[in-house]
Amino acid sequence: MLFDLWEQKKIQHTKWENLFNTETMLQVSEIKDDTIILKDWGLRTIMKVEGLNLDLKNFEEVNIILEQYKRFLNGLQFPIQIVIRNDYLDLSQYLEYLMGNLNALTNPVLKEQGQRYYSFLQDIDAKQGMIFNKSFYIVVPYSIGEADKDQIQKWWFTKFLNVLNAKDSVEQIISRYRTFLKGKTMLTSRCSVLADGLRGIGLSTRILGTSDIISLLFSFYNPLLHKSQSRID
Numbered sequence: 001m002l003f004d005l006w007e008q009k010k011i012q013h014t015k016w017e018n019l020f021n022t023e024t025m026l027q028v029s030e031i032k033d034d035t036i037i038l039k040d041w042g043l044r045t046i047m048k049v050e051g052l053n054l055d056l057k058n059f060e061e062v063n064i065i066l067e068q069y070k071r072f073l074n075g076l077q078f079p080i081q082i083v084i085r086n087d088y089l090d091l092s093q094y095l096e097y098l099m100g101n102l103n104a105l106t107n108p109v110l111k112e113q114g115q116r117y118y119s120f121l122q123d124i125d126a127k128q129g130m131i132f133n134k135s136f137y138i139v140v141p142y143s144i145g146e147a148d149k150d151q152i153q154k155w156w157f158t159k160f161l162n163v164l165n166a167k168d169s170v171e172q173i174i175s176r177y178r179t180f181l182k183g184k185t186m187l188t189s190r191c192s193v194l195a196d197g198l199r200g201i202g203l204s205t206r207i208l209g210t211s212d213i214i215s216l217l218f219s220f221y222n223p224l225l226h227k228s229q230s231r232i233d
Contacts, residue, residue, distance in 0.1 A: 028217065034209050035184060042143045043183045045191055046208045046216070049136040049198060065201055072197045078190055081139035089133045091125040137216075138205075140190050142183045 030037040036044040054062050098118055105111040124131060195205045208216065 031210055031213050031217075033184060034207055034213070035187065036213060037180070041179075042141065043180070043187055044142075045140045045187045046213055047138040047140060047191060047194060047205045048208055048212075049138060050204045051134060051136055052202055068201045072201065075197070076193075079141060080194070081141070083137040083139060085135045085137070087133050087135065089131040091121055091131075095121060095125060137208075138194060140187055140194065142186050142190070 027038050027040075028036055029039045029041075034045065036046070038044065052065070054065065057065065095118065098114070098121070102111060102114045102118060105114060191205075191207055198205055
């Protein structure tokens, strides 16, 4: 009796672990064709935006840019998410490249100056905080199967359970694939609208590829491991 009770508790504990592990808590189901597929079959595309240094502009130019940006946001017919990420600038790969070139130098004066420069950068890299790298991203959403407003207002776990309860037939799988292609087309159109609008302000954009998205998400959830793997690569 005691053994049976222990086995039941062990099974229940395993079920709870499988239900609330990291994989089930993340909303991402799959990443393909430069698109994030969520567990509720919503789609997301990530655009990287190159920043604009307003400190190099005069007062009049700054006001014009801000006014154009305000009009750009007010003119959008769909929601977007703006992500601003601050990260330390990793100089390790550049230091390795620099050391390789220093070893090849034969001029003693140039080599001494290069070693001083190398020591200066090495000190900055060791302190990890003197140089920041700021990145800007726009997450472009598209909800499949319902109106965008109704779909966005739903709680994500409710949408996830609705997908889990569905019994997919061959026809449903084909239908979902066609819906994915339709959503992909809509995302491409939205990205074009964003790119054209930001280009008018002087901001360049590019859509992240599949490998770039995977690397970005991995760095969010595993920053230390991502940095160590980047150095190995």
